[in-house]
Amino acid sequence: MFKNHIKIAWRSLKKQPFFTFLNVFGLAIGIAGCLLITLYIHDELSFDTMFADADRIHRVNVDVKFGGEDRRFAVVNAPLAEALENDFSEVELTTRFRTGGSVLLKTTGTEINVKEQQSTFVDSTFLKMFGIRLLAGDINSALKEPNTMLLTKTAAEKHYGIQEAVGKTFELNNTQTFTVTGVVEDMPKNSFLRDHTVFMAMSGFEDSRIVNWGSNNYQTFFKVIPSANVDAMQEPLKGFLGKYVIPGIQQYMPGITEEQFIASGNHLIYTSMPLTDIHLKSDRAAEISPNNNIQSIYILSFIAVFLLVLACVNFMNLSTAHSLKRAKEVGVRKTLGSNKIDLIRQFLVESGLVSFGALLLAIFLAILALPFFNDLADKDISMPYSNPLFWIILLAAGLVLGLFSGSYPAFFMSKFIPVKVLKGSNSNSLGGSKVRNGLVIFQFAISVFLIIGTLVVYQQLKYIQNKDLGFSKDQVLIVNDVYTLGDKSGPFKEEVKKLSYVENATISSFLPTPSARGDSTFAPEDGLTDQERAISMQVWRVDHDYVGTMDFELIAGRGFDRRFLNDSTSIIVNESAIATMGLSPEEVIGKRYTPDFGEEDPEMLTVIGVVKDFHFSPFRNDIEALCMRLGDLYAESMAVKLHTSEFQVAIADVENIWSQMAPGQPFDYYFMEDSFNDTYRSEQRLGSIFFIFTTLSILIACLGLFGLAAFNAEKRTKEIGVRKVLGATVGQITFRLSADFLKLVGIAILISLPIGWYAMNKWLEDFSYRIEVKWWVLVLAAIVAVVISLLTVSYQSIKAAIVNPVKSLRTE
């Protein structure tokens, strides 16, 4: 019987190539999209799980509120790790990371530096903690001694072979000498250490051994014994405030108690989070690598499910519509003694065949699309061909899909009553049209929703890109590692400024685009120990040309000026800062503040100017209080404001000056605008993904509609013929045939507009600076849906309407 089912199914599919194609293709697109998204989500969820004992590793976080500023750190202070080991019997091991940023590596005795993007100091427990194997070197001594380091395979091979590298010495940043004691495999792409290539022994890092509970700079991981209850550790962890931190603060604020600290509105809360949660659930200051957001995973899962549902719905709709043509067959079979179960089985075999074909096509499509998808999602995903689980899941999914989407048409058809269908009743009387209409409405409701989503995401991105940032990001070239020039950095800047197309140049570690950040607690002159009046401000060390190069707008006072020698103790603040101070721009000029909160003999700084707020953190966040002051000997970068579109010429000229002044140092540069755009990469990615999958879902919905329209026109061939004989025009008939579908699309629009409006407002709430969902976006989404469906339907309608009636009436 089964063989017979397959044979008949195959023939009936072959007989209707157009319907079969629509069915297979629509389903394949849905499966392929879903497959890609699933691979992406799987990759995201797999972050950091490759480390041995990953489930027993946790990181300590701290939430600090002090001086009005509320901050959440992924780093804690240096002595906390040891306290963890002492206070918790369940803690087996701790490892601290202290980021070293990018470093220049040079084999001792040579001139050529090689830049490594990410380096970090680590405790010697690092290898054991994460179960990392050494490719070369001795695991017991590696990372023990000061000034030793591990390199990854890739980093080591830039200089030596893996085995030869061990024991070699390097100069780091032209200043320190380190010996390589081991080489490790490159860090996995989906781990928090993915960009790290240099691991330096913490033992040589002086600060790590000073017991200072006040500053947070160390990513601190701990591993617990298998039976440990980490939840139960949270309370004692919070107790660290009273036990360790308050005694530390008492050095500056004698006699302060935990109660007083809390009563002044401050807090300092230690918590821990599992290593494997970091990538998707942590969004804190000083993360080791940029993380993703679990919300985007939810959004993607949502899209994946809907793609699949859309494709199934499509399949159901087309099959049910198509089944009306097979009503006679059902009737005959029933009179020949077939029962319902047989018929259901027959049709399920048919849908199984279709979904199996779709599955094959989907895998093919997914393989074709994978490189583009990787590009879009910034991933390195490959098809897990060799994983049997992948195939099992895929096959099971195909089977479930076939059964699920085949079930409705099968039950629908098996219910046909022989007398009715054999009499050739009008297929409308066979029912199912309500369900079909419902499904079309459902498909278009989702499509309209996705159109709204795409438009809003796109507009928000556009808004961000065009928003007045308060500084000028265009045509600004950033040269990195300026500190390697030492005292030649000043002359370097002056040389660059002499280039005819250079408007201005400034040297600073701090840029409005992602760069160094640091903050201090300031006290006003007339309230030096008054906690309530203390304010927390970012402090940016800049030079005299900074305000001019960045094009900040001064709303009161003046910028730094070489003619005023005591500008070394002057500060320029932003609007957010004076808002926290509660002063107007005019009032604040001349006021004095100290960053040495609570210290003896504090250094007083005078406010000389106020700049308009500028966006130096992503639009998701509010603008923080900030002050700028002069001076930084080891500034990281130089920003050059250009007045030319010939960037290549400018880069060549600046590099020329650089290599004259710093022979052997790599010339590393980027454009501020690119860095700015990078900040919104995740939104842009979301935007592109939204766009692509919206297009796919609309395509699927249109395939369905196209098929339904074709079916509808065919079903009504006789009616159309009669109407034409009676004098109806092509236009009138086209309208008649299209109007039914447009009604459905209209209902879909009415359903999805309010939902889309609500959901997108919710999404926008994440941004401190955002657009509103405008009424015309909704109208536009509606129009797009109507136009697309009209185009889809009218092709079939017109085709049916222009047929010569003599022909259509003969088909009886």
Place this chain on the structure above:
Amino acid sequence: MLLQLQNIFKWVNSGGQRIFLLKDINLKVKEGEFISIMGPSGSGKSTFLNVIGMLDGFDEGSYDFLDESVHQLKEKHRAKLYKEYIGFVFQQYHLLDDLTVQENLEMPLLYKKLKGAERKAMVADMLDRFNIVGKKDLFPAQLSGGQQQLVGIARALISSPKLLLADEPTGNLNSKQGEEIMELFKQLNEEGVTIIQVTHSEKNAAYGKRIINLLDGRMI
């Protein structure tokens, strides 16, 4: 007694009015009979035949098929009766377009869950008997109307039904083809098959041993 209908009424409600399709039908059919049903178009012949064939229900009266009350049968049971006892022949032939002649014949046997070899033998017998061996691999669209109806009858007979129901089996055929079919019916009847046919033509009706006339759903 093969079947017995007593006081059968069938109606539809239209616009609050009850329109009778069958009125007070009484009929006893013994095995081996050959009955022709006649009447003008719209008199309810097809409806009557469908009720007998259990393709359609009725609203009042009782119907026993082989001493079982049809009224209480579930669909599954009815399918069993089709399989075992009843063969249908339609005016429009209603062959399955996707299947070859051979496969069309095989279809009822599949539903009877017969073994492959057994099915093959029976299909071969039928092809032989109806002289259509040469056509066994053709699809219905490749046959003439008369040939299609021949296949239709062969398909109805292959599971050796006790009762053959034919609704205007010759309606779409020319007179020579029609005559051949009638001769075939006569022969089948002589072999013991009970036949009830609907027909317009006096000549064809005369092949039956008993003629029932219908007018407005009533036997006259």
